[in-house]
Amino acid sequence: xxxxxxxxxxxxxxxxxxxxxxxxxxxxxxxxxxxxxxxxxxxxxxxxxxxxxxxxxxxxxxxxxxxxxxxxxxxxxxxxxxxxxxxxxxxxxxxxxxxxxxxxxxxxxxxxxxxxxxxxxxxxxxxxxxxxxxxxxx
Amino acid sequence: xxxxxxxxxxxxxxxxxxxxxxxxxxxxxxxxxxxxxxxxxxxxxxxxxxxxxxxxxxxxxxxxxxxxxxxxxxxxxxxxxxxxxxxxxxxxxxxxxxxxxxxxxxxxxxxxxxxxxxxxxxxxxxxxxxxxxxxxxxxxxxxxxxxxxxxxxxxxxxxxxxxxxxxxxxxxxxxxxxxxxxxxxxxxxxxxxxxxxxxxxxxxxxxxxxxxxxxxxxxxxxxxxxxxxxxxxxxxxxxxxxxxxxxxxxxxxxxxxxxxxxxxxxxxxxxxxxxxxxxxxxxxxxxxxxxxxxxxxxxxxxxxxxxxxxxxxxxxxxxxxxxxxxxxxxxxxxxxxxxxxxxxxxxxxxxxxxxxxxxxxxxxxxxxxxxxxx
Numbered sequence: 001x002x003x004x005x006x007x008x009x010x011x012x013x014x015x016x017x018x019x020x021x022x023x024x025x026x027x028x029x030x031x032x033x034x035x036x037x038x039x040x041x042x043x044x045x046x047x048x049x050x051x052x053x054x055x056x057x058x059x060x061x062x063x064x065x066x067x068x069x070x071x072x073x074x075x076x077x078x079x080x081x082x083x084x085x086x087x088x089x090x091x092x093x094x095x096x097x098x099x100x101x102x103x104x105x106x107x108x109x110x111x112x113x114x115x116x117x118x119x120x121x122x123x124x125x126x127x128x129x130x131x132x133x134x135x136x137x138x
Numbered sequence: 139x140x141x142x143x144x145x146x147x148x149x150x151x152x153x154x155x156x157x158x159x160x161x162x163x164x165x166x167x168x169x170x171x172x173x174x175x176x177x178x179x180x181x182x183x184x185x186x187x188x189x190x191x192x193x194x195x196x197x198x199x200x201x202x203x204x205x206x207x208x209x210x211x212x213x214x215x216x217x218x219x220x221x222x223x224x225x226x227x228x229x230x231x232x233x234x235x236x237x238x239x240x241x242x243x244x245x246x247x248x249x250x251x252x253x254x255x256x257x258x259x260x261x262x263x264x265x266x267x268x269x270x271x272x273x274x275x276x277x278x279x280x281x282x283x284x285x286x287x288x289x290x291x292x293x294x295x296x297x298x299x300x301x302x303x304x305x306x307x308x309x310x311x312x313x314x315x316x317x318x319x320x321x322x323x324x325x326x327x328x329x330x331x332x333x334x335x336x337x338x339x340x341x342x343x344x345x346x347x348x349x350x351x352x353x354x355x356x357x358x359x360x361x362x363x364x365x366x367x368x369x370x371x372x373x374x375x376x377x378x379x380x381x382x383x384x385x386x387x388x389x390x391x392x393x394x395x396x397x398x399x400x401x402x403x404x405x406x407x408x409x410x411x412x413x414x415x416x417x418x419x420x421x422x423x424x425x426x427x428x429x430x431x432x433x434x435x436x437x438x439x440x441x442x443x444x445x446x447x448x449x450x451x452x453x454x455x456x457x458x459x460x461x462x463x464x465x466x467x468x469x470x471x472x473x474x475x476x477x478x479x480x481x482x483x484x485x486x487x488x489x490x491x492x493x494x495x496x497x498x499x500x501x502x503x504x505x506x507x508x509x510x511x512x
Contacts, residue, residue: 080216
């Protein structure tokens with residue numbers, strides 16, 4: 001059975017930034033890409049670098065030597081260690097797409113008045129009806 | 139049905155590594171100054187004034203930096219900046235938390251690259267700087283963190299000064315080895331450097347050759363590379379050239395007890411170099427009759443290598459086979475902390491199916507034997 005974890009308020013993670021959160025005992029890197037929230041396991045599959053401290057980047061592409069373009073700005077996270085790039089929306093690796101993927105979790109925004117209706121297990125994160133929250137499903 | 143759980147976020151915006159169980163000896167850790175002023179108190183007044191008025195001078199247009207831009211500022215892991223924003227590697231408590239404790243480091247060998255004393259054009263300034271870097275390693279790092287060991291930095295283009303510096307430190311067990319930049323004015327096998335090798339043998343200290351240095355020459359035989367990817371790979375070409383020079387010039391014939399550690403130059407190229415040098419030697423030994431052994435025999439006897447950056451073939455079994463060809467007793471674990479191409483001990487463990495005994499040798503046994511650590 002999946003559980004839904006309230007991990008942050010919406011205004012804690014500004015667009016273009018990330019935040020390390022914890023849900024169900026797991027470290028999760030939470031990203032805000034243009035107002036949408038995405039959650040990845042905070043562990044690079046290569047050598048376990050912490051993705052929440054990686055730079056958020058675009059994809060540098062080239063059709064031929066000397067012709068470059070930057071695509072999909074802000075949609076990739078680059079591991080802080082060896083620079084492996086992952087699609088924040090899916091966890092798919094850009095360096096090794098066929099074999100490597102970071103676990104991605106469903107992240108949604110819900111209003112406080114919806115959340116307080118339950119059912120939920122109240123731990124330590126205070127929820128008020130006036131605010132919006134990011135909920136990660138594990 | 140799903141249940142919603144409310145969670146509190148951890149305080150720090152940084153993943154905390156899970157401690158690894160196996161203890162390791164890390165043969166490549168980079169210390170760093172918080173600012174250039176940090177080295178000043180270790181320099182005599184004359185050289186403090188010199189550093190302020192003139193500064194360092196390498197054989198390149200830039201005085202205190204590298205020839206190529208790297209992937210990241212300070213060549214560092216993006217998560218290696220201490221909370222106060224000071225440079226990666228410059229804060230001992232942070233290094234202890236992020237690396238020494240987290241990765242269960244039993245001993246760590248410091249590899250200071252700071253200000254490149256060995257490549258300074260002003261040899262007297264280079265010698266003063268080398269001595270300052272040596273005192274600084276002890277005062278700042280080894281005294282605060284007894285797991286760390288210093289390397290004797292020398293200005294190798296002034297062998298008498300280099301020998302004086304080695305003698306000043308020899309006998310102090312906080313120094314485990316002599317460190318020279320492999321990029322020197324002439325290939326390191328040339329006789330101008332032999333007095334240093336002689337002193338290393340006399341003091342029973344290994345010589346560590348950590349990739350890098352600034353000697354004004356392009357790092358490839360074909361000229362300057364355009365990309366960092368190319369420049370990264372010149373570490374391998376450079377190590378091959380360096381090792382070929384040491385072997386063919388007869389360094390290991392003259393100094394059979396010399397121990398040389400090649401740091402951060404890779405490993406997988408070594409078997410191919412041995413095969414090729416042996417082949418050439420068999421046909422051409424009339425040119426170098428001083429070589430009584432095959433090149434591969436000197437390499438097997440006198441050379442140690444460190445693991446990082448680990449070669450990553452598609453099949454892990456290829457790596458295990460390569461390690462066997464190099465010699466399980468000649469490979470020592472290293473991370474390169476806090477640099478961006480850091481290798482995690484758990485990562486290496488997962489790759490190598492070579493038996494518990496060989497794993498233990500690579501992670502600590504070989505370094506203990508080489509450096510005489512308990």
